Amino acid sequence: MxxxxxxxxxxxxxxxxxxxEDSLLELEESPEDMDLVAKVFRSMHTIKGSGAMFGFxxxxxxxxxxxxxxxxxxxGEVPVTKELVSKSLAARDHISSLLSGEDIDxxxxEELVTAFQQMVPGQQPAAPVETAPEDLGYGLFDDAPVEPPAPVAEAPSANADATxxxxxxxxRHIINTGTRPDGLLRELxxxxxxxxVAHTGDIPSLDQLAPEECYLHWDIILTTDQGLNAIKDVFIFVEDDIELKIDVIDDGEDPDADVDYMRIGEILLARGDITQQELDEILGQNKPIGQKLIDSNVVPQEKIESALKEQEMVRAARTQRKAQETATSVRVPAERxxxxxxxxxxxxxxxxxLSQAAGMREDSELVAIAEEVERxxxxxxxxxxxxxxxxxxxxxxxxxxxxxDLSNELGKDIELKTSGAETELDKTVIExxxxxMVHLIRNSLDHGIEAPDVRAAAGKQATGTVLLTAAHSGDSVEITIQDDGKxxxxxxxxxxxxxxxxISADAKLSDTEIYNLIFAPGFSTAKVVSNVSGRGVGMDVVKRSIDSLRGSISIDSxxxxxxxxxxxxxxTLAIVESLLVSVDNESYALPLSIVEECVELTRQDIANAHGRHLVNVRDQIVPYIPLRQEFEAISEPPDVEQVVITNLNGNRVGFVVxxxxxxxxxxxxxxxxxxKDVKGLSGATxxxxxxxxxxxxxxxxAKKVEQEAA
Structure with missing residues (x-):
């Protein structure tokens, strides 16, 4: 266990x-953002507390x-600096190695520990931490701290929607200290x-009201899965200037809890807003209890409203929990x-x-079953x-x-911008x-983006930009890496x-064809070999990797x-839509995503091409590959063949079937x-x-035929 x-x-x-890591990189760009600082602190606190709990x-x-x-x-005692972020990123990497148990330096x-201890003003290096029970407040399995001598209420476990x-x-004078009450409430x-619910009973008459003083106090009913410590963190900088009481009124952990919550009188009694004797007297009157309490001036209207809000929130939370009881998330191993x-x-x-068998029989009931199974x-x-x-x-x-890290190593100022991060892709494809992608981005940074002085001389901004975008395109995803370099x-x-x-010296090639040469093995135009690139290893690997994913890659510059x-x-790599064709009584499939259209190829069309594998499609010449010839078919072709026109890396290529x-x-x-070594086939179905x-x-x-022609 x-x-x-x-x-x-x-x-x-x-x-x-x-x-x-994401938070630290954002913090480097926005060092004044205290929300990011709090997020980094909470992450560290969670890892520390839970690590101690489970023996790490x-x-x-x-x-x-x-x-x-x-x-x-x-x-506010230590500023956010580039050095702090760099050390924190290095600390993050060290924690990762401790977590995996591999490559532990x-x-x-020890060097990082010393560096962080030296950042503490006026402190000697600290002794090893003894993790007390209260340090587990942000733990993965218990968000709420166990506070000595006793908690206000038994804290719910992590991820529970507690109320x-x-x-x-x-x-009253808190505004003079620079604290904005609305900011605290907004963060909460x-x-x-x-x-x-705001209580306004302490607001004086207009002639006695001081605009810089705070007369309000609030009752807040909050449902959250962040835990008690997250609530306390909101008030961590003003805890000496407030009266704060937090009670857990629904721990969110009992799926069988009754949807009905306490009645208004019971809520007020539990809060201490009314005594049992006063409640008994009010209940003796023949009116709704809320109206009775207001009429009798026993409880202010704001307290009645607050109790109603509490009743409403708890009932809503319990109702939602019952509805989602069977829809909780479950961790499942990728292998499953x-x-x-x-x-x-x-x-x-x-x-x-089944569908094919049903279609061959004149049995309407079987066809109906097959259609239902298909759906x-x-x-x-x-x-x-x-x-x-x-x-x-x-x-x-x-x-x-x-x-x-790479821009620092190269002495360049480079910014990465992303778009379409929410675009979904199969887990296997992403891996x-x-x-x-790493190869391509490294090349953009090393070969593409110039040094700041070179960019300035060319009239560009000193900071280079790499734009990474993703978007759905039919049953595929289009990913682009764009830089504003040379x-x-x-x-x-x-x-x-x-x-x-x-290529030959007199070859007439388009820009796209020339740029595609960089995908050849060992191809590099770099005059200097660096730690980043220039050895001619990488771009051919990139091309093979993309091809293995049944994808395509193209360059424009x-x-x-x-x-x-x-x-x-x-x-996805598991199930794809394809176009089924036949050649010499054998079946073949082409990915449907690259197919543009199908046209007929007659004997006359072949004769008009004078032995060249070209076909005229609406006044546009399209080269084609006769698959019969490639597969060495021995039977006679039909009088009218079909040309499947595809789009390969921006070029139209036909396949005759x-x-x-x-x-x-x-x-x-x-x-x-x-x-596995058969070329031209990527699988079977x-x-x-x-x-x-x-x-x-x-x-x-297409590449094989092109090389043979060259």
Whole structure:
């Protein structure tokens, strides 16, 4: 059980460290943002408290030193500097290594501890932290602290939507200290659904009212999953100037709790606003209790209103909790999701066989059943695939740190901007996309963005910009990396291509074709080899990685203005929409996302081309690849063949087939070890009749034909 809890801690701590890195990078840009400071402090406090709870004492002791400094930052005693952020990012990396147990640099850890201790004004290096029970206040498993000698109320566990009754009375002269009451209330409101009632009974008459004094006090009913400490943190800077009472009136942990809450009289009695004797006397009158209390002047109207708000909030919270009782989130290992998608893929194949079999029989009942199974299978497929979808922002956020560290190393001032971080992509695709993206961004920073003095001489801003965007495009995602650097040197790339024997000196190539030469193995125009790039290793790997994802990559550049690299990736690698075709009585599938149209190819069209593989499509010449020739078919072709026109890296290329069968939902299967070296095929799928259709790797086929022609 303890091992399981430790594993849960590792998973949640890893998420916290990811959020911490994002917060620190934002804090570097906005050092005066105290909300970010508080967020960093809470992350550190959570990791420290939970680490100590589950035996990660080294993490707790190290994190304590960082937390101490950020506590002083919260109090205004230590400023946020670039050095502090840099040390904090290094501390975040050290905590990550302690968490994984790999690549632990103990000397680096001691160096960081000393550095943080020296940031504490007038303090000697502290002894190792002894984590007391109250330090667990921000823990992953218990948000609320255990305060000596006893808590106000038993604190609910983390992630529970608990409801709190908060009584807040500010010192009358608090505004003179620079504190704005509305700011405190606004920060409190951000924690969750709430109701606030202001008590106005202490406001004097107009001739005695001092505009700089605060006469109001408030009752707040707040439902939040942030825990008791998050509420106390709102008032951490003014705790000596306020009267604060916080009671847990619904811990959010009892799914069987009655939706009905205490009556108005019971609430007032529990608050101490009325005595039992006064309540009994009022209940004897034949009026609604709220009206009775107001009429008798036993309780001010604001207190009645506050009790009604409390009753309303607790009832609403309990009702919502009952409705969501069966809809709580569950952590599921990725392997189980992968297995589920595999099984759904098998189900899609069986469903296709059922539909085909039903269509061959004149049985209306069987057809109806097949149609219902098809509908349910489609819904199950969409839902199972959506479970593996993650926002691509999870990858984008990692690149902010990469750009920060690399720009410092290169002595450049570079800003990373992102757009479309909410765009969702299959988890497997995101994981495989990480390394190619790192290569591309590193190249943009090293080769693309100029040094500040060079940019200034060219009339540009000293700060370079890399724009990272993502957007859905049909069943694919379009990702672009755009920089405002010097752009690609067309002539230098052409000369290097001639030198390496990739092209002839008299070749007439478009800009796109020349730029695509940089994807050749070992190709580099860098005159100096640096730690970042210049060895000619990387861009060919990028191309192969994108191709393995059944994606495409293209480059557009303007010298002196900048470059744009566009990547198009399918949403998922498991099930794709494809176009089914036949060649020599064999079935093949092409990804539907790249297909533009299908046209006929007659014997006369072939004769008019005089032996060249070209077809005229609405006055536009399109080259084509005869698949019969590529696959060495021995049978006679039909009199009228079909040309499937595709878009490959911005170029239109046709593939000649015997017949276009139609759209097909392909469950992708690997070809196995015996066929892993077969070029031009990316997988296989099973058709409704049980036969196998091979999925064509159209990018590789086009590249192979192009090389043979050259």
């Amino acid at each position: 303890l091992d399981q809890q430790k594993e849960i801690f590792r998973e949640e701590a890893a998420e916290l460290l990811s959020d911490l 004492d080294d993490i707790a002791a190290f994190t304590h030193e960082v937390e101490t400094v950020y506590d002083l930052v919260r109090n 103990e000397a680096r850890g 709190y009754r908060i009584s807040l009375k500010l010192d 409101a951000e924690l969750g659904p709430h109701q606030m 999701l992968d297995y589920l998608v595999d099984m759904v893929g098998e189900l899609v194949t069986v469903q296709a066989r 349910l299978t489609a819904e199950l497929r969409d839902n199972s695939l959506s479970m593996r979808m993650l926002p691509i922002g999870t990858t984008f956020s990692k690149f902010k740190r990469l750009v920060r 495989k996309l990480n390394d190619p 752009g690609l040197d067309r002539d230098a790339i052409f000369e290097k291509g001639v030198e390496k024997g990739l 303007q010298q002196g203005v900048g470059s744009t690299i566009s990547i198009r990736i399918p949403l 015997d017949q276009v069968v139609g759209q097909h939902q392909s469950v992708i299967k690997t070809l196995g070890r015996m066929c 099973i058709l409704g009749d049980g036969t196998v259709a091979l999925i064509l790797d159209v990018n590789h086929l």
